[in-house]
Amino acid sequence: MIIDFLYFQLLIVILLIMLFASMFRILREYERGVVFLLGRFHKVKGPGFIILIPFVQQMVRVDLRIVTMDVPSQDLISKDNVTVRVNAVLYFRVLDPQKAIINVENYLEATSQLAQTTMRSVLGQHELDEILSARDTLNADLQRILDQSTDGWGIKVSAVEIKHVDLDESMIRAIARQAEAERSRRAKVIHATGELEASKQLLEAAHVLAQQPEAIQLRYLQTLTEISSDNSKILVFPVPMELGKILQKMSTETQPDNADGPTQMT
Structure with a gap:
Protein backbone atom coordinates (compact mmCIF):
# COMPACT_ATOMS: atom_id res chain seq x y z
CA MET A 1 0.00 0.00 0.00
CA LEU A 64 11.11 36.79 -39.26
CA ARG A 65 14.24 36.15 -41.33
CA ILE A 66 14.32 36.62 -45.09
CA VAL A 67 13.16 33.49 -46.91
CA THR A 68 14.83 32.53 -50.19
CA MET A 69 12.32 30.60 -52.28
CA ASP A 70 13.04 28.99 -55.63
CA VAL A 71 10.14 29.45 -58.05
CA PRO A 72 9.89 26.30 -60.21
CA SER A 73 10.23 26.55 -63.99
CA GLN A 74 7.02 27.72 -65.61
CA ASP A 75 5.91 27.11 -69.20
CA LEU A 76 4.52 30.30 -70.70
CA ILE A 77 3.70 31.80 -74.08
CA SER A 78 5.10 35.25 -74.75
CA LYS A 79 3.20 38.02 -76.48
CA ASP A 80 4.76 37.08 -79.84
CA ASN A 81 3.60 33.42 -79.43
CA VAL A 82 6.94 31.90 -78.39
CA THR A 83 6.94 29.07 -75.83
CA VAL A 84 9.60 29.46 -73.14
CA ARG A 85 10.40 28.04 -69.71
CA VAL A 86 11.31 30.55 -67.02
CA ASN A 87 12.39 30.05 -63.43
CA ALA A 88 13.09 32.67 -60.77
CA VAL A 89 14.04 33.19 -57.14
CA LEU A 90 11.92 35.05 -54.60
CA TYR A 91 13.08 36.92 -51.46
CA PHE A 92 10.52 37.81 -48.78
CA ARG A 93 10.08 38.08 -45.03
CA VAL A 94 7.24 38.22 -42.50
CA LEU A 95 6.53 41.73 -41.21
CA ASP A 96 3.30 41.04 -39.31
CA PRO A 97 3.25 37.61 -37.59
CA GLN A 98 -0.42 38.02 -36.68
CA LYS A 99 -1.55 38.37 -40.30
CA ALA A 100 0.82 35.64 -41.48
CA ILE A 101 -0.77 33.09 -39.13
CA ILE A 102 -4.41 34.23 -39.05
CA ASN A 103 -5.09 35.50 -42.58
CA VAL A 104 -3.56 32.59 -44.51
CA GLU A 105 -3.29 28.89 -43.75
CA ASN A 106 0.30 28.39 -44.93
CA TYR A 107 2.01 31.60 -45.94
CA LEU A 108 5.03 29.80 -47.45
CA GLU A 109 2.94 27.66 -49.80
CA ALA A 110 0.59 30.54 -50.60
CA THR A 111 3.48 32.84 -51.52
CA SER A 112 5.07 30.17 -53.72
CA GLN A 113 1.85 29.51 -55.65
CA LEU A 114 1.17 33.22 -56.04
CA ALA A 115 4.68 33.79 -57.40
CA GLN A 116 4.23 31.06 -60.02
CA THR A 117 0.89 32.34 -61.31
CA THR A 118 2.04 35.98 -61.27
CA MET A 119 5.19 35.17 -63.21
CA ARG A 120 3.18 33.40 -65.93
CA SER A 121 0.66 36.23 -66.26
CA VAL A 122 3.20 39.09 -66.21
CA LEU A 123 5.79 37.58 -68.55
CA GLY A 124 3.07 36.46 -70.94
CA GLN A 125 2.29 40.13 -71.64
CA HIS A 126 5.80 40.78 -73.03
CA GLU A 127 7.63 39.72 -76.16
CA LEU A 128 10.59 37.36 -76.13
CA ASP A 129 13.11 40.14 -76.78
CA GLU A 130 11.86 42.01 -73.70
CA ILE A 131 12.05 38.88 -71.54
CA LEU A 132 15.66 38.33 -72.59
CA SER A 133 16.90 41.93 -72.45
CA ALA A 134 14.67 43.88 -70.03
CA ARG A 135 14.98 41.63 -66.97
CA ASP A 136 15.47 44.49 -64.54
CA THR A 137 12.14 46.03 -65.54
CA LEU A 138 10.35 42.68 -65.37
CA ASN A 139 11.86 41.91 -61.96
CA ALA A 140 10.63 45.25 -60.65
CA ASP A 141 7.11 44.61 -62.00
CA LEU A 142 6.97 41.14 -60.44
CA GLN A 143 8.23 42.46 -57.10
CA ARG A 144 5.66 45.26 -57.05
CA ILE A 145 2.72 43.00 -57.92
CA LEU A 146 3.68 40.28 -55.43
CA ASP A 147 4.30 42.82 -52.68
CA GLN A 148 0.84 44.30 -53.16
CA SER A 149 -0.82 40.86 -53.24
CA THR A 150 0.90 39.60 -50.07
CA ASP A 151 0.41 42.79 -48.06
CA GLY A 152 -2.72 41.33 -46.47
CA TRP A 153 -0.71 38.32 -45.33
CA GLY A 154 1.81 40.45 -43.44
CA ILE A 155 4.58 39.56 -45.92
CA LYS A 156 7.06 41.92 -47.56
CA VAL A 157 8.50 40.80 -50.92
CA SER A 158 11.90 42.45 -51.18
CA ALA A 159 13.09 41.14 -54.56
CA VAL A 160 12.28 38.83 -57.46
CA GLU A 161 15.04 37.73 -59.84
CA ILE A 162 14.52 35.82 -63.10
CA LYS A 163 17.31 33.25 -63.19
CA HIS A 164 17.08 31.41 -66.48
CA VAL A 165 15.05 31.41 -69.70
CA ASP A 166 15.01 28.13 -71.66
CA LEU A 167 14.34 28.21 -75.40
CA ASP A 168 13.88 25.54 -78.07
CA GLU A 169 16.79 24.75 -80.38
CA SER A 170 14.87 26.11 -83.38
CA MET A 171 14.27 29.39 -81.59
CA ILE A 172 17.94 29.64 -80.60
CA ARG A 173 18.96 29.22 -84.25
CA ALA A 174 16.41 31.84 -85.32
CA ILE A 175 17.78 34.29 -82.76
CA ALA A 176 21.32 33.59 -84.01
CA ARG A 177 20.26 34.34 -87.59
CA GLN A 178 18.55 37.50 -86.46
CA ALA A 179 21.67 38.64 -84.60
CA GLU A 180 23.84 37.89 -87.63
CA ALA A 181 21.52 39.90 -89.89
CA GLU A 182 21.57 42.77 -87.40
CA ARG A 183 25.38 42.78 -87.34
CA SER A 184 25.46 42.76 -91.17
CA ARG A 185 23.04 45.69 -91.26
CA ARG A 186 25.16 47.67 -88.82
CA ALA A 187 28.31 46.93 -90.85
CA LYS A 188 26.66 48.24 -94.02
CA VAL A 189 25.43 51.37 -92.25
CA ILE A 190 28.89 52.02 -90.80
CA HIS A 191 30.49 51.50 -94.23
CA ALA A 192 28.01 53.87 -95.90
CA THR A 193 28.56 56.46 -93.18
CA GLY A 194 32.32 56.21 -93.71
CA GLU A 195 31.91 56.68 -97.46
CA LEU A 196 29.76 59.75 -96.89
CA GLU A 197 32.28 61.30 -94.50
CA ALA A 198 35.16 60.46 -96.87
CA SER A 199 33.37 62.10 -99.80
CA LYS A 200 32.85 65.26 -97.77
CA GLN A 201 36.53 65.32 -96.83
CA LEU A 202 37.58 64.72 -100.46
CA LEU A 203 35.34 67.56 -101.63
CA GLU A 204 36.89 69.88 -99.08
CA ALA A 205 40.40 68.74 -100.10
CA ALA A 206 39.60 69.40 -103.77
CA HIS A 207 38.54 72.95 -102.96
CA VAL A 208 41.79 73.52 -101.08
CA LEU A 209 43.97 72.03 -103.84
CA ALA A 210 42.15 74.03 -106.53
CA GLN A 211 43.33 77.28 -104.95
CA GLN A 212 47.01 76.46 -105.72
CA PRO A 213 47.84 74.30 -108.80
CA GLU A 214 51.31 73.44 -107.48
CA ALA A 215 49.70 71.62 -104.59
CA ILE A 216 48.16 69.16 -107.02
CA GLN A 217 51.62 68.42 -108.45
CA LEU A 218 53.00 67.79 -104.95
CA ARG A 219 50.10 65.50 -104.15
CA TYR A 220 50.74 63.67 -107.41
CA LEU A 221 54.40 63.12 -106.52
CA GLN A 222 53.43 61.88 -103.06
CA THR A 223 51.07 59.38 -104.66
CA LEU A 224 53.92 58.10 -106.85
CA THR A 225 56.07 57.48 -103.77
CA GLU A 226 53.24 55.49 -102.22
CA ILE A 227 52.78 53.38 -105.37
CA SER A 228 56.49 52.70 -105.85
CA SER A 229 58.17 50.27 -103.49
CA ASP A 230 61.38 48.27 -103.29
CA ASN A 231 59.80 45.05 -104.58
CA SER A 232 57.67 46.66 -107.26
CA LYS A 233 58.36 45.80 -110.95
CA ILE A 234 56.44 48.79 -112.28
CA LEU A 235 58.37 51.86 -113.41
CA VAL A 236 56.54 55.13 -112.96
CA PHE A 237 57.71 58.24 -114.83
CA PRO A 238 56.19 61.48 -113.66
CA VAL A 239 54.86 63.64 -116.49
CA PRO A 240 54.96 67.39 -115.94
CA MET A 241 51.58 69.06 -115.77
CA GLU A 242 52.73 71.71 -118.26
CA LEU A 243 53.17 69.01 -120.93
CA GLY A 244 49.46 68.52 -121.07
CA LYS A 245 48.95 72.22 -121.68
CA ILE A 246 51.57 72.25 -124.49
CA LEU A 247 49.96 69.28 -126.24
CA GLN A 248 46.57 70.89 -125.97
CA LYS A 249 47.93 74.12 -127.49
CA MET A 250 49.58 72.25 -130.38
CA SER A 251 46.39 70.42 -131.19
CA THR A 252 44.45 73.65 -131.36
CA GLU A 253 47.03 75.17 -133.76
CA THR A 254 46.89 72.24 -136.21
CA GLN A 255 43.09 72.11 -136.41
CA PRO A 256 42.70 74.94 -139.10
CA ASP A 257 45.14 73.23 -141.51
CA ASN A 258 43.27 69.95 -141.25
CA ALA A 259 39.98 71.69 -141.89
CA ASP A 260 41.05 72.73 -145.52
CA GLY A 261 41.30 69.10 -146.56
CA PRO A 262 44.25 67.01 -147.81
CA THR A 263 47.05 68.69 -149.83
CA GLN A 264 47.09 67.82 -153.52
CA MET A 265 50.31 66.52 -155.07
CA THR A 266 51.48 68.11 -158.40
Whole structure:
Protein backbone atom coordinates (compact mmCIF):
# COMPACT_ATOMS: atom_id res chain seq x y z
CA MET A 1 0.00 0.00 0.00
CA ILE A 2 2.80 2.36 0.87
CA ILE A 3 4.62 1.50 -2.37
CA ASP A 4 1.51 2.31 -4.39
CA PHE A 5 1.21 5.67 -2.63
CA LEU A 6 4.87 6.44 -3.41
CA TYR A 7 4.35 5.58 -7.07
CA PHE A 8 1.31 7.85 -7.12
CA GLN A 9 3.26 10.72 -5.60
CA LEU A 10 6.09 10.16 -8.07
CA LEU A 11 3.61 10.24 -10.93
CA ILE A 12 2.12 13.49 -9.62
CA VAL A 13 5.57 15.05 -9.38
CA ILE A 14 6.42 14.02 -12.95
CA LEU A 15 3.15 15.46 -14.25
CA LEU A 16 3.76 18.71 -12.39
CA ILE A 17 7.27 18.96 -13.83
CA MET A 18 5.95 18.37 -17.35
CA LEU A 19 3.20 20.90 -16.76
CA PHE A 20 5.59 23.56 -15.55
CA ALA A 21 7.99 22.78 -18.39
CA SER A 22 5.25 23.36 -20.94
CA MET A 23 4.63 26.81 -19.46
CA PHE A 24 8.02 28.19 -20.42
CA ARG A 25 9.20 29.07 -23.92
CA ILE A 26 12.38 30.71 -25.20
CA LEU A 27 12.19 32.56 -28.50
CA ARG A 28 15.29 33.59 -30.44
CA GLU A 29 15.91 37.13 -31.62
CA TYR A 30 14.49 36.40 -35.08
CA GLU A 31 11.41 34.55 -33.77
CA ARG A 32 8.02 35.74 -32.58
CA GLY A 33 5.22 33.82 -30.89
CA VAL A 34 1.58 34.30 -31.88
CA VAL A 35 -0.34 33.44 -28.67
CA PHE A 36 -3.98 32.26 -28.69
CA LEU A 37 -6.10 32.35 -25.55
CA LEU A 38 -8.83 29.69 -25.68
CA GLY A 39 -8.65 29.75 -29.45
CA ARG A 40 -8.78 33.53 -29.80
CA PHE A 41 -5.86 35.73 -30.72
CA HIS A 42 -4.26 37.18 -27.61
CA LYS A 43 -0.98 38.88 -28.51
CA VAL A 44 2.40 38.53 -30.20
CA LYS A 45 5.24 37.74 -27.79
CA GLY A 46 8.98 37.53 -28.01
CA PRO A 47 11.85 37.41 -28.35
CA GLY A 48 13.24 36.02 -25.09
CA PHE A 49 11.66 34.12 -22.22
CA ILE A 50 7.84 33.90 -22.15
CA ILE A 51 5.32 32.06 -19.97
CA LEU A 52 2.15 30.35 -21.21
CA ILE A 53 -0.81 29.08 -19.24
CA PRO A 54 -1.09 25.32 -19.91
CA PHE A 55 -4.24 24.13 -21.72
CA VAL A 56 -5.44 27.72 -21.98
CA GLN A 57 -2.86 29.39 -24.17
CA GLN A 58 -1.25 28.02 -27.34
CA MET A 59 1.62 29.55 -29.29
CA VAL A 60 2.73 29.40 -32.94
CA ARG A 61 6.33 30.29 -33.78
CA VAL A 62 7.00 32.61 -36.71
CA ASP A 63 10.43 33.16 -38.29
CA LEU A 64 11.11 36.79 -39.26
CA ARG A 65 14.24 36.15 -41.33
CA ILE A 66 14.32 36.62 -45.09
CA VAL A 67 13.16 33.49 -46.91
CA THR A 68 14.83 32.53 -50.19
CA MET A 69 12.32 30.60 -52.28
CA ASP A 70 13.04 28.99 -55.63
CA VAL A 71 10.14 29.45 -58.05
CA PRO A 72 9.89 26.30 -60.21
CA SER A 73 10.23 26.55 -63.99
CA GLN A 74 7.02 27.72 -65.61
CA ASP A 75 5.91 27.11 -69.20
CA LEU A 76 4.52 30.30 -70.70
CA ILE A 77 3.70 31.80 -74.08
CA SER A 78 5.10 35.25 -74.75
CA LYS A 79 3.20 38.02 -76.48
CA ASP A 80 4.76 37.08 -79.84
CA ASN A 81 3.60 33.42 -79.43
CA VAL A 82 6.94 31.90 -78.39
CA THR A 83 6.94 29.07 -75.83
CA VAL A 84 9.60 29.46 -73.14
CA ARG A 85 10.40 28.04 -69.71
CA VAL A 86 11.31 30.55 -67.02
CA ASN A 87 12.39 30.05 -63.43
CA ALA A 88 13.09 32.67 -60.77
CA VAL A 89 14.04 33.19 -57.14
CA LEU A 90 11.92 35.05 -54.60
CA TYR A 91 13.08 36.92 -51.46
CA PHE A 92 10.52 37.81 -48.78
CA ARG A 93 10.08 38.08 -45.03
CA VAL A 94 7.24 38.22 -42.50
CA LEU A 95 6.53 41.73 -41.21
CA ASP A 96 3.30 41.04 -39.31
CA PRO A 97 3.25 37.61 -37.59
CA GLN A 98 -0.42 38.02 -36.68
CA LYS A 99 -1.55 38.37 -40.30
CA ALA A 100 0.82 35.64 -41.48
CA ILE A 101 -0.77 33.09 -39.13
CA ILE A 102 -4.41 34.23 -39.05
CA ASN A 103 -5.09 35.50 -42.58
CA VAL A 104 -3.56 32.59 -44.51
CA GLU A 105 -3.29 28.89 -43.75
CA ASN A 106 0.30 28.39 -44.93
CA TYR A 107 2.01 31.60 -45.94
CA LEU A 108 5.03 29.80 -47.45
CA GLU A 109 2.94 27.66 -49.80
CA ALA A 110 0.59 30.54 -50.60
CA THR A 111 3.48 32.84 -51.52
CA SER A 112 5.07 30.17 -53.72
CA GLN A 113 1.85 29.51 -55.65
CA LEU A 114 1.17 33.22 -56.04
CA ALA A 115 4.68 33.79 -57.40
CA GLN A 116 4.23 31.06 -60.02
CA THR A 117 0.89 32.34 -61.31
CA THR A 118 2.04 35.98 -61.27
CA MET A 119 5.19 35.17 -63.21
CA ARG A 120 3.18 33.40 -65.93
CA SER A 121 0.66 36.23 -66.26
CA VAL A 122 3.20 39.09 -66.21
CA LEU A 123 5.79 37.58 -68.55
CA GLY A 124 3.07 36.46 -70.94
CA GLN A 125 2.29 40.13 -71.64
CA HIS A 126 5.80 40.78 -73.03
CA GLU A 127 7.63 39.72 -76.16
CA LEU A 128 10.59 37.36 -76.13
CA ASP A 129 13.11 40.14 -76.78
CA GLU A 130 11.86 42.01 -73.70
CA ILE A 131 12.05 38.88 -71.54
CA LEU A 132 15.66 38.33 -72.59
CA SER A 133 16.90 41.93 -72.45
CA ALA A 134 14.67 43.88 -70.03
CA ARG A 135 14.98 41.63 -66.97
CA ASP A 136 15.47 44.49 -64.54
CA THR A 137 12.14 46.03 -65.54
CA LEU A 138 10.35 42.68 -65.37
CA ASN A 139 11.86 41.91 -61.96
CA ALA A 140 10.63 45.25 -60.65
CA ASP A 141 7.11 44.61 -62.00
CA LEU A 142 6.97 41.14 -60.44
CA GLN A 143 8.23 42.46 -57.10
CA ARG A 144 5.66 45.26 -57.05
CA ILE A 145 2.72 43.00 -57.92
CA LEU A 146 3.68 40.28 -55.43
CA ASP A 147 4.30 42.82 -52.68
CA GLN A 148 0.84 44.30 -53.16
CA SER A 149 -0.82 40.86 -53.24
CA THR A 150 0.90 39.60 -50.07
CA ASP A 151 0.41 42.79 -48.06
CA GLY A 152 -2.72 41.33 -46.47
CA TRP A 153 -0.71 38.32 -45.33
CA GLY A 154 1.81 40.45 -43.44
CA ILE A 155 4.58 39.56 -45.92
CA LYS A 156 7.06 41.92 -47.56
CA VAL A 157 8.50 40.80 -50.92
CA SER A 158 11.90 42.45 -51.18
CA ALA A 159 13.09 41.14 -54.56
CA VAL A 160 12.28 38.83 -57.46
CA GLU A 161 15.04 37.73 -59.84
CA ILE A 162 14.52 35.82 -63.10
CA LYS A 163 17.31 33.25 -63.19
CA HIS A 164 17.08 31.41 -66.48
CA VAL A 165 15.05 31.41 -69.70
CA ASP A 166 15.01 28.13 -71.66
CA LEU A 167 14.34 28.21 -75.40
CA ASP A 168 13.88 25.54 -78.07
CA GLU A 169 16.79 24.75 -80.38
CA SER A 170 14.87 26.11 -83.38
CA MET A 171 14.27 29.39 -81.59
CA ILE A 172 17.94 29.64 -80.60
CA ARG A 173 18.96 29.22 -84.25
CA ALA A 174 16.41 31.84 -85.32
CA ILE A 175 17.78 34.29 -82.76
CA ALA A 176 21.32 33.59 -84.01
CA ARG A 177 20.26 34.34 -87.59
CA GLN A 178 18.55 37.50 -86.46
CA ALA A 179 21.67 38.64 -84.60
CA GLU A 180 23.84 37.89 -87.63
CA ALA A 181 21.52 39.90 -89.89
CA GLU A 182 21.57 42.77 -87.40
CA ARG A 183 25.38 42.78 -87.34
CA SER A 184 25.46 42.76 -91.17
CA ARG A 185 23.04 45.69 -91.26
CA ARG A 186 25.16 47.67 -88.82
CA ALA A 187 28.31 46.93 -90.85
CA LYS A 188 26.66 48.24 -94.02
CA VAL A 189 25.43 51.37 -92.25
CA ILE A 190 28.89 52.02 -90.80
CA HIS A 191 30.49 51.50 -94.23
CA ALA A 192 28.01 53.87 -95.90
CA THR A 193 28.56 56.46 -93.18
CA GLY A 194 32.32 56.21 -93.71
CA GLU A 195 31.91 56.68 -97.46
CA LEU A 196 29.76 59.75 -96.89
CA GLU A 197 32.28 61.30 -94.50
CA ALA A 198 35.16 60.46 -96.87
CA SER A 199 33.37 62.10 -99.80
CA LYS A 200 32.85 65.26 -97.77
CA GLN A 201 36.53 65.32 -96.83
CA LEU A 202 37.58 64.72 -100.46
CA LEU A 203 35.34 67.56 -101.63
CA GLU A 204 36.89 69.88 -99.08
CA ALA A 205 40.40 68.74 -100.10
CA ALA A 206 39.60 69.40 -103.77
CA HIS A 207 38.54 72.95 -102.96
CA VAL A 208 41.79 73.52 -101.08
CA LEU A 209 43.97 72.03 -103.84
CA ALA A 210 42.15 74.03 -106.53
CA GLN A 211 43.33 77.28 -104.95
CA GLN A 212 47.01 76.46 -105.72
CA PRO A 213 47.84 74.30 -108.80
CA GLU A 214 51.31 73.44 -107.48
CA ALA A 215 49.70 71.62 -104.59
CA ILE A 216 48.16 69.16 -107.02
CA GLN A 217 51.62 68.42 -108.45
CA LEU A 218 53.00 67.79 -104.95
CA ARG A 219 50.10 65.50 -104.15
CA TYR A 220 50.74 63.67 -107.41
CA LEU A 221 54.40 63.12 -106.52
CA GLN A 222 53.43 61.88 -103.06
CA THR A 223 51.07 59.38 -104.66
CA LEU A 224 53.92 58.10 -106.85
CA THR A 225 56.07 57.48 -103.77
CA GLU A 226 53.24 55.49 -102.22
CA ILE A 227 52.78 53.38 -105.37
CA SER A 228 56.49 52.70 -105.85
CA SER A 229 58.17 50.27 -103.49
CA ASP A 230 61.38 48.27 -103.29
CA ASN A 231 59.80 45.05 -104.58
CA SER A 232 57.67 46.66 -107.26
CA LYS A 233 58.36 45.80 -110.95
CA ILE A 234 56.44 48.79 -112.28
CA LEU A 235 58.37 51.86 -113.41
CA VAL A 236 56.54 55.13 -112.96
CA PHE A 237 57.71 58.24 -114.83
CA PRO A 238 56.19 61.48 -113.66
CA VAL A 239 54.86 63.64 -116.49
CA PRO A 240 54.96 67.39 -115.94
CA MET A 241 51.58 69.06 -115.77
CA GLU A 242 52.73 71.71 -118.26
CA LEU A 243 53.17 69.01 -120.93
CA GLY A 244 49.46 68.52 -121.07
CA LYS A 245 48.95 72.22 -121.68
CA ILE A 246 51.57 72.25 -124.49
CA LEU A 247 49.96 69.28 -126.24
CA GLN A 248 46.57 70.89 -125.97
CA LYS A 249 47.93 74.12 -127.49
CA MET A 250 49.58 72.25 -130.38
CA SER A 251 46.39 70.42 -131.19
CA THR A 252 44.45 73.65 -131.36
CA GLU A 253 47.03 75.17 -133.76
CA THR A 254 46.89 72.24 -136.21
CA GLN A 255 43.09 72.11 -136.41
CA PRO A 256 42.70 74.94 -139.10
CA ASP A 257 45.14 73.23 -141.51
CA ASN A 258 43.27 69.95 -141.25
CA ALA A 259 39.98 71.69 -141.89
CA ASP A 260 41.05 72.73 -145.52
CA GLY A 261 41.30 69.10 -146.56
CA PRO A 262 44.25 67.01 -147.81
CA THR A 263 47.05 68.69 -149.83
CA GLN A 264 47.09 67.82 -153.52
CA MET A 265 50.31 66.52 -155.07
CA THR A 266 51.48 68.11 -158.40
